[in-house]
Amino acid sequence: xxxxxxxxxxxxxxxxxxxxxxxxxxxxxxxxxxxxxxxxxxxxxxxxxxxxxxxxxxxxxxxxxxxxxxxxxxxxxxxxxxxxxxxxxxxxxxxxxxxxxxxxxxxxxxxxxxxxxxxxxxxxxxxxxxxxxxxxxxxxxxxxxxxxxxxxxxxxxxxxxxxxxxxxxxxxxxxxxxxxxxxxxxxxxxxxxxxxxxxxxxxxxxxxxxxxxxxxxxxxxxxxxxxxxxxxxxxxxxxxxxxxxxxxxxxxxxxxxxxxxxxxxxxxxxxxxxxxxxxxxxxxxxxxxxxxxxxxxxxxxxxxxxxxxxxxxxxxxxxxxxxxxxxxxxxxxxxxxxxxxxxxxxxxxxxxxxxxxxxxxxxxxxxxxxxxxxxxxxxxxxxxxxxxxxxxxxxxxxxxxxxxxxxxxxxxxxxxxxxxxxxxxxxxxxxxxxxxxxxxxxxxxxxxx
Amino acid sequence: xxxxxxxxxxxxxxxxxxxxxxxxxxxxxxxxxxxxxxxxxxxxxxxxxxxxxxxxxxxxxxxxxxxxxxxxxxxxxxxxxxxxxxxxxxxxxxxxxxxxxxxxxxxxxxxxxxxxxxxxxxxxxxxxxxxxxxxxxxxxxxxxxxxxxxxxxxxxxxxxxxxxxxxxxxxxxxxxxxxxxxxxxxxxxxxxxxxxxxxxxxxxxxxxxxxxxxxxxxxx
Numbered sequence: 001x002x003x004x005x006x007x008x009x010x011x012x013x014x015x016x017x018x019x020x021x022x023x024x025x026x027x028x029x030x031x032x033x034x035x036x037x038x039x040x041x042x043x044x045x046x047x048x049x050x051x052x053x054x055x056x057x058x059x060x061x062x063x064x065x066x067x068x069x070x071x072x073x074x075x076x077x078x079x080x081x082x083x084x085x086x087x088x089x090x091x092x093x094x095x096x097x098x099x100x101x102x103x104x105x106x107x108x109x110x111x112x113x114x115x116x117x118x119x120x121x122x123x124x125x126x127x128x129x130x131x132x133x134x135x136x137x138x139x140x141x142x143x144x145x146x147x148x149x150x151x152x153x154x155x156x157x158x159x160x161x162x163x164x165x166x167x168x169x170x171x172x173x174x175x176x177x178x179x180x181x182x183x184x185x186x187x188x189x190x191x192x193x194x195x196x197x198x199x200x201x202x203x204x205x206x207x208x209x210x211x212x213x214x215x216x217x218x219x220x221x222x223x224x225x226x227x228x229x230x231x232x233x234x235x236x237x238x239x240x241x242x243x244x245x246x247x248x249x250x251x252x253x254x255x256x257x258x259x260x261x262x263x264x265x266x267x268x269x270x271x272x273x274x275x276x277x278x279x280x281x282x283x284x285x286x287x288x289x290x291x292x293x294x295x296x297x298x299x300x301x302x303x304x305x306x307x308x309x310x311x312x313x314x315x316x317x318x319x320x321x322x323x324x325x326x327x328x329x330x331x332x333x334x335x336x337x338x339x340x341x342x343x344x345x346x347x348x349x350x351x352x353x354x355x356x357x358x359x360x361x362x363x364x365x366x367x368x369x370x371x372x373x374x375x376x377x378x379x380x381x382x383x384x385x386x387x388x389x390x391x392x393x394x395x396x397x398x399x400x401x402x403x404x405x406x407x408x409x410x411x412x413x414x415x416x417x418x419x420x421x422x423x424x425x426x427x428x429x430x431x432x433x434x435x436x437x438x439x440x441x442x443x444x445x446x447x448x449x
Numbered sequence: 450x451x452x453x454x455x456x457x458x459x460x461x462x463x464x465x466x467x468x469x470x471x472x473x474x475x476x477x478x479x480x481x482x483x484x485x486x487x488x489x490x491x492x493x494x495x496x497x498x499x500x501x502x503x504x505x506x507x508x509x510x511x512x513x514x515x516x517x518x519x520x521x522x523x524x525x526x527x528x529x530x531x532x533x534x535x536x537x538x539x540x541x542x543x544x545x546x547x548x549x550x551x552x553x554x555x556x557x558x559x560x561x562x563x564x565x566x567x568x569x570x571x572x573x574x575x576x577x578x579x580x581x582x583x584x585x586x587x588x589x590x591x592x593x594x595x596x597x598x599x600x601x602x603x604x605x606x607x608x609x610x611x612x613x614x615x616x617x618x619x620x621x622x623x624x625x626x627x628x629x630x631x632x633x634x635x636x637x638x639x640x641x642x643x644x645x646x647x648x649x650x651x652x653x654x655x656x657x658x659x660x661x662x663x664x665x666x667x668x669x
Contacts, residue, residue: 295554296536298554299513299555302554303551303552307542312536312537313536313538315532351616352527353617353619354521354647355524356520402611
């Protein structure tokens with residue numbers, strides 16, 4: 001049970017959304033000035049092994065400070081942290097701490113079990129009264145293995161400051177890498193990403209044939225003019241095929257480059273698995289686990305190849321006061337938690353039934369009273385007159401037969417860029433019920449029932 | 450693929466060759482369900498399209514939706530659509546026909562909004578894909594020529610909301626179905642669309658028991 005290798009993590013919260021992978025590449029480029037083998041460990045997170053660079057830069061603390069200073073100079077808000085293993089180093093980066101060698105288990109002890117990133121295991125542990133990593137790490141390893149299986153063992157090893165899975169130091173994975181050549185060179189990123197899916201599945205089949213799995217994958221993209229975009233991607237758990245595809249997409253996010261006719265298209269894509277571990281397998285739960293049927297998944301992949309990855313979506317429950325906030329739409333095949341948690345009370349939300357039609361962009365509307373004047377709402381939610389006519393979008397004005405409101409909503413006043421103050425109404429006109437709102441003196445229709 | 454289909458069909462409560470629908474809608478459709486390979490036209494996109502897909506979705510079928518960026522997923526879930534088996538393509542753009550055909554390959558029920566009256570070759574191709582894969586196409590918006598059934602909401606009455614008081618609690622709607630072949634007879638029925646809990650169930654005609662839910666019903 002050797003301790004995990006010392007890892008430094010640079011974390012930029014501003015780049016932490018997956019949509020800004022171009023910025024993430026720049027982050028990796030800055031870190032690569034200190035250590036050539038930088039690994040992107042997720043959006044806005046970059047990791048390096050500390051052992052060599054720390055000696056060169058005069059100690060771990062000096063290295064962490066130097067990288068933080070270099071990133072701050074380039075205008076990134078960032079924090080760096082060092083600990084044993086990637087998992088602990090991530091948390092150390094959030095705390096901005098350099099955890100001394102061997103003290104990682106003590107550093108992790110007060111964190112809640114939720115940080116392990118396994119919601120199912122965390123929920124179960126919390127119900128068993130084990131709420132912190134310290135309490136989880138103190139359980140006998142054999143008991144954890146028999147009760148929670150390989151995933152539980154890996155999680156406990158991380159809680160103890162060890163590598164989740166012991167590495168196999170053996171012959172390099174040259175025979176396991178897979179490649180695909182594009183002739184003629186591919187000018188668009190989408191077909192390359194589509195090919196990456198088949199390629200990733202082939203790589204996994206090769207690994208599975210030897211009972212292995214990989215923690216790191218190196219993605220090499222060759223261009224027609226000889227340039228090569230190479231990046232190493234790391235993951236705490238194992239990298240399933242879809243996660244590999246996602247990382248190819250992130251790597252190509254900044255492609256094609258702004259300077260045209262420079263790269264001349266992609267000629268080859270190569271995936272090299274690294275840091276191999278024994279694959280302990282994964283047992284599906286007896287019930288309750290949604291398995292996407294092959295037929296539906298294939299159809300989604302074909303539409304994604306046609307229109308782009310973000311064209312096919314599936315709904316994830318979210319939280320919020322407006323009807324549009326209650327569901328977050330996530331690209332198909334990508335696990336991502338909703339922006340705000342579901343299942344909270346959300347005072348001032350619109351009570352059920354929920355509208356069947358929610359306009360992605362609210363329609364501009366005009367609401368007038370019986371004498372033709374626009375209906376206004378004061379800051380104290382006083383109404384100037386009863387609504388009599390509703391004109392939604394470019395439709396002709398419809399007589400309002402019933403209405404209710406105003407229901408004031410004041411959201412995120414502490415964050416001016418996303419603050420929102422409005423008064424909601426329900427109006428029945430022309431046989432339909434509409435959810436309308438007044439914001440800054442302007443009426444808009446948000447949804448219809 | 451056919452063998453896979455037979456397994457799925459066995460799981461369903463309806464007859465083979467027919468996807469189940471909510472009990473309240475069964476009377477409107479020939480064979481009391483969505484006949485596999487059929488096209489059902491709905492006059493306007495809305496809760497009725499979602500409710501049509503709900504029975505099959507609840508029984509485990511995948512439901513694809515093309516060209517409806519304004520779909521209310523929570524309302525769909527209220528009618529019984531399983532959000533975990535929903536696949537949305539909000540903006541298929543010019544490739545609408547190809548996307549709908551791909552969705553029919555992968556999903557048993559596909560709800561689509563027609564960008565305009567579809568040309569006859571496109572219509573025939575989509576009908577052929579639906580027949581071959583045993584799926585059902587629910588076409589919203591323009592009326593689909595040659596659809597098995599055409600559904601329309603003819604009257605709606607809202608419960609729970611008055612002049613400056615209350616809130617929308619439920620809606621009673623009269624739905625009329627007409628079609629060809631076995632569905633040639635015009636049928637109509639009253640539904641809670643949606644009911645107070647979001648579900649779609651059979652309702653008494655409006656005007657008979659109006660105001661049952663604590664508010665004044667407004668005839669639309």
